[in-house]
Amino acid sequence: MPELPEVETIRTDLEPLLVGRKVVAAEVCVEEAYRGRYVNLEEAVGRRIHALRRRGKYLLADLDDRELILHLGMTGQVGVKLLEPALRHVRVRFRLDDGAVFFFADQRRFGKIHVVAPGEYAAMPTLAAMGPEPLSSDFVLARFSMALTRVNSLKSVLLGQKLVSGLGNIYVDEALHLARLHPERGHLNRVEAERLYVAIREVLAEAVRNRGTTFKDYRDGMGNYGRNQDFLSVYDREGEPCRTCRTPIVKLRVAQRGTYLCPNCQPLPR
């Protein structure tokens, strides 16, 4: 499940392979019924890639007077290759002026690619309303802390992308554990909010250093595994001992998501 660290790893991998290239053809290799996920791709053709950016979990490419928006969904995988990628579910190919192909494979088809006028995000409300980048100076403690005094359920608001961008199910659970906060907590005081603020940055920065978490499907821009799965504290560790206190990790369902926590380190008061 590609979250901020995975998408950032892919971005840094692909940037040198894509920036400066011109798109010479766009091919959508999927049945007509799914074409709604791949919109206006022909508008990329004839345009040059000037930058590869990331916003939350979205990958954005500046193409002359257009913008390419790519979301990996759950199982999306991208890469740039001279030879045909040996993958089962290649949905889209962009052929480049150096003979390489920029491909998008996606087993479960939750991912999407749109080509739009720059900044035209009406078809993607989550991107349009995206909260601050947690590893940038736009992520301001005072604002974060103030918002969390009014919140009912931490997990759902952290997954929502509006208060802070880029967190998904894995890193929400990891950050909450590091901050010693139960996912169903709300109405944080300032000390608790600051713990969470610091924890979010720490967990994401470490995962970027480890090139992302390969739980199952994630691959970086070169097709390789990440390393961060070896360092997770709670995610997918049900029944295993907490690395802090040895209490067995518990799995719950919160905000319709599998949720892992340490009941000792992350108590739910009352």
Added chain:
DNA sequence: AATCATCCCTGAACGC
């Protein structure tokens, strides 16, 4: 306006 459940998808794991 904000919150919540439902749906989209495929394949692995599981139960009988």
Added chain:
DNA sequence: TGCGTTCAGGGATGAT
């Protein structure tokens, strides 16, 4: 062995 069921979850959507 094989078949049917359950589960994984980011984001759009419709309902409350």
